[in-house]
Amino acid sequence: MADTRYTKDHEYIQVTGDIGVVGITDYAQQQLGDIVFVELPEVGRSFGKGDEAAVVESVKAASEIYAPVGGEVIEVNAAIEGEPAVVNEDPTGRGWFLKLRVADAAELGDLMDEGAYRQYVATLG
Amino acid sequence: MTSASPENPESTQPLSTGAAPLRRTPLHLRHQALGARMAPFAGYALPIQYPDGIIAEHLHVRAAAGLFDVSHMGQAWLAGPDHETTARALEALVPADILGLAPGQQRYALLLNAQGGIRDDLMVARPADPMAAGRLFLVVNAACKEQDWLHIASAMPGDVTLETEERALLALQGPLAAEVMARFAPDAVELRFMDVTATQVAGIDVRVSRSGYTGEDGFEISVANDDAGALWDLLLTAPQVKPAGLGARDSLRLEAGLCLYGHDINQETSPVEAALTWSIAKRRRIDMDFPGAIRITEEIAGGPLRRRVGLLPEGRAPVREGAQIFDEAGELVGEVTSGGFGPSVGAPVAMGYVVSEFAKPGARVQVALRGRRVPAAVTPMPFTPHRYRR
Numbered sequence: 001m002a003d004t005r006y007t008k009d010h011e012y013i014q015v016t017g018d019i020g021v022v023g024i025t026d027y028a029q030q031q032l033g034d035i036v037f038v039e040l041p042e043v044g045r046s047f048g049k050g051d052e053a054a055v056v057e058s059v060k061a062a063s064e065i066y067a068p069v070g071g072e073v074i075e076v077n078a079a080i081e082g083e084p085a086v087v088n089e090d091p092t093g094r095g096w097f098l099k100l101r102v103a104d105a106a107e108l109g110d111l112m113d114e115g116a117y118r119q120y121v122a123t124l125g
Numbered sequence: 126m127t128s129a130s131p132e133n134p135e136s137t138q139p140l141s142t143g144a145a146p147l148r149r150t151p152l153h154l155r156h157q158a159l160g161a162r163m164a165p166f167a168g169y170a171l172p173i174q175y176p177d178g179i180i181a182e183h184l185h186v187r188a189a190a191g192l193f194d195v196s197h198m199g200q201a202w203l204a205g206p207d208h209e210t211t212a213r214a215l216e217a218l219v220p221a222d223i224l225g226l227a228p229g230q231q232r233y234a235l236l237l238n239a240q241g242g243i244r245d246d247l248m249v250a251r252p253a254d255p256m257a258a259g260r261l262f263l264v265v266n267a268a269c270k271e272q273d274w275l276h277i278a279s280a281m282p283g284d285v286t287l288e289t290e291e292r293a294l295l296a297l298q299g300p301l302a303a304e305v306m307a308r309f310a311p312d313a314v315e316l317r318f319m320d321v322t323a324t325q326v327a328g329i330d331v332r333v334s335r336s337g338y339t340g341e342d343g344f345e346i347s348v349a350n351d352d353a354g355a356l357w358d359l360l361l362t363a364p365q366v367k368p369a370g371l372g373a374r375d376s377l378r379l380e381a382g383l384c385l386y387g388h389d390i391n392q393e394t395s396p397v398e399a400a401l402t403w404s405i406a407k408r409r410r411i412d413m414d415f416p417g418a419i420r421i422t423e424e425i426a427g428g429p430l431r432r433r434v435g436l437l438p439e440g441r442a443p444v445r446e447g448a449q450i451f452d453e454a455g456e457l458v459g460e461v462t463s464g465g466f467g468p469s470v471g472a473p474v475a476m477g478y479v480v481s482e483f484a485k486p487g488a489r490v491q492v493a494l495r496g497r498r499v500p501a502a503v504t505p506m507p508f509t510p511h512r513y514r515r
Contacts, residue, residue, distance in 0.1 A: 033162075033372070034180040036466035037441050037473075039495075055495065057443050059179045059466050060372055081441075 004092075005068065005111035008120065012092060013068040013100070015108060022068060023096040024056065024087065027121050032058040035084045040076040040098060047071065047100070049107050054097050056087065069107035071100035150196035151293050151353040159368055167267035169197040172370040182373035183468040186339055187509070190299035191369030192360050195338075199270030200292050200347060203261040203277070205285035208251065211259050214285040215249065218277065220396065220415040222406030223261070229253030231319045231334050233404050235396050236265075236273060241417020241424075242392040243399065244276065245269040246384065250321040250334060262321070262332065264294070264345075266386045293353030298343035298377075300512060301365040306333075306344055309359065313344060318513040329356050338374060340381025340511045379474060380467045382435060382506025388446060389433060389462045389476060397424035398478065400433045431459060432484035435506035436475040436492065438464075438499045443473040444492045450479055451491045451498060458483050461492060467508055474508045475501070 002014040002021070010028035013020040029035065037057040047053050047067035054065040076098045080086050087095035102108070112120060147170040156163060161172035172194065174182060185191055205211030212223040221234035231250040235243050250262040265273045278287040297305060306313045310326040316335040323332050329352045337343035348356050360366055375385070384390045390399045395417065402425060409415055413422055438444050443466050450459035464475030475492070483490055486505050491498035 033174060034178045036180075037443060039442065057466070059183075059376055059468070060173075062443070062445060084441075 003108075004114060005108050006114070006117035006120075007066065007068045007111055009066055011065060011068045013108070013111070014092075014096075015102065018102050018105065019074070020069065020071065020100045020102050021096050022053070022065075022098050022100055024065060024091055025117070025121075026091050027124075029088050029091045029095070032056065032061075032063060032088075034059050035087045038080045038084050038087065038097070040078070040081060041073050043073050043076060045073050046103075047073070049110075056084075065097060067100065068111055069100070070103040072103070073098050074101050075099040148197075150194055151350040152194045152196065152357050155354060155357055156194065156368075161368070161370060164371075166371060167197055169267065171197060172368070174370040174372045175368050177367065179370070179372035179376060180468045182367065182369040183376050185367050186299045186341060186369055186373060186377055187469050188300070189365045189367070190297055190301045190305055190343075190363070191339075191373065192357065192366050193296040193298065193369050193371075193374055194293070194357070195296050195345075195374075196293040196350075196353065197267035198294050199263075199265040199267060199273060199289070200294065201263045201265075201274060201277075201287055201289040203263060203281070203285060203287055205259045205282075207259045210282075211261055211285050212251075214281050215261060215277075216409070216415065218280055218416065219247075219249070220405040220409045220418075220421065221249065222408060223249060225406070225408075226251045226261075228255070229320055229322060231321045231336060235390075235401060235404055236276065237396070237416040237421075238392055239416050240392075241395045241420035243386075243390045243394055243396065244392060245273050246386055246390065246401075247273070248334070248336065250332075252332075253322055262347075264347075268387060291350060293348050293350050293356075295346045295348065295353070295357060295360070296337050296339075296343060297346065297360060297366065298337045298339040298369075299341050299365075302341070302343040303514070305360065305363040305365050308363065316344075318342075318515050326356060327359055329359075331356070335514065338381075338383055339377035340383070340507055340509055340513075341377075342512055342514045376465060376468055379463050379465060379476065380469055380507060380509045381511060382476065382508065384433070385463055394433075394478070395421055395424055395429065397421055398429040398431055398433060428481055431478045431480050433462070433476060433478055434484050435504040435508060436461065436464070436477060436490070436501045437504045437508075438473045438475060438492055438494075438501040440499060441473065442494060442499060444475050444494055444499060444501070448475075448477075449493045450477060450483075450501075451493065452483065453489055453491065458490060469509045476506065479503065 459479035467474035
């Protein structure tokens with residue numbers, strides 16, 4: 001069972017073992033509106049925690065997606081490049097962005113769990 | 126996730142950055158009840174989108190009819206003793222043919238500065254009603270309206286006065302807009318593109334023009350604030366009509382190749398550079414009796430140094446306002462002034478200024494995007510054909 005953690009920038013990472021699936025939350029996709037373009041990194045690239053890992057564009061604006069923790073990209077979801085609207089439809093399922101091999105599991109401890117993230121979103125109004 | 130683009134119109138309006146409370150249109154509560162996402166624009170809280178989202182709203186306007194609240198725009202009368210006096214007074218500020226405007230007609234005009242730059246773009250209408258002789262109705266951009274009114278009022282001769290009005294403005298836009306208006310105001314359907322009339326919609330006094338900012342057939346309806354809610358509700362009862370927000374308005378006007386003031390045109394751009402030379406009347410070019418006439422007539426004769434063009438970037442990544450444009454040798458040749466995803470085109474679309482050498486259809490350029498260069502083709506606008514009822 002994956003353990004899901006969240007950033008204040010509304011990325012999630014679903015961790016199973018040392019593999020994390022990264023995407024944006026339902027709140028994020030709602031805020032962005034219709035997503036029309038996703039730019040994903042190359043497999044094999046490594047990111048530090050907080051590095052810009054992907055770009056998502058809505059009709060109105062471009063937004064950067066940051067690596068929630070450091071690690072190496074082992075897979076990207078090419079399906080959302082062809083059909084970006086999937087990120088709106090199913091952000092935490094079929095709309096995932098990339099899989100990371102987590103470099104340092106301790107970094108996950110800095111992220112919010114489900115309950116903390118819900119509380120955080122509630123404060124955003 | 127953080128927003129990295131200055132493209133949001135609400136984030137680029139200097140008037141919205143202060144601590145002053147946002148103004149509300151008479152339809153504010155209706156937008157909230159419809160679940161709109163409200164955002165600041167030109168000092169107003171305005172609906173950016175409703176729950177259907179920008180793409181659905183955009184496509185609905187192209188397929189049926191969308192209803193926009195554009196009450197933030199500035200409305201005023203210019204009132205003088207007769208048409209010639211009022212028209213000549215306004216012609217001192219704009220290069221359009223106002224004198225030759227027939228009763229019941231509207232015309233696009235540019236307020237120019239002394240250097241031939243564009244202070245604002247506006248619509249000027251001459252009422253059909255002979256009782257309104259000597260009066261012209263002006264609609265200007267929200268972000269410019271205070272400055273425009275000061276500028277116009279201070280330039281008028283003693284017998285011409287500017288009377289600003291606090292009224293609502295609704296835009297009903299789309300191929301089925303006429304079908305909807307036929308039900309509520311049959312005489313409005315007789316109008317052709319850029320005609321105006323004063324009439325009633327189901328008993329509500331309105332001023333209607335057949336015009337808009339989407340490239341589609343449609344109507345812009347000026348109505349008293351107190352009647353705006355009833356008119357909005359009535360038009361939304363038509364099954365063809367859905368509300369549409371400023372987000373869709375922006376993507377629609379971009380596909381239609383229409384300029385957004387403060388982005389595609391500004392105090393530095395001339396009408397010739399902006400590919401708006403068509404709005405400068407022949408008589409005015411000969412008489413050279415408008416602000417900046419020397420620069421503008423020189424540019425008409427010799428060609429401008431740069432020109433506004435359409436751009437079709439390759440691939441799916443939108444290019445945004447502010448992106449630099451290069452030639453294939455890597456020389457900087459221009460800048461994107463509006464860009465985004467065109468829902469009807471199904472691909473990214475943009476407009477911007479390039480040096481004249483590249484201002485021809487098919488010219489190849491490259492647009493900077495996140496550290497790389499995206500190939501793009503200079504292309505004629507509009508991106509989607511205008512469907513006005515001429």
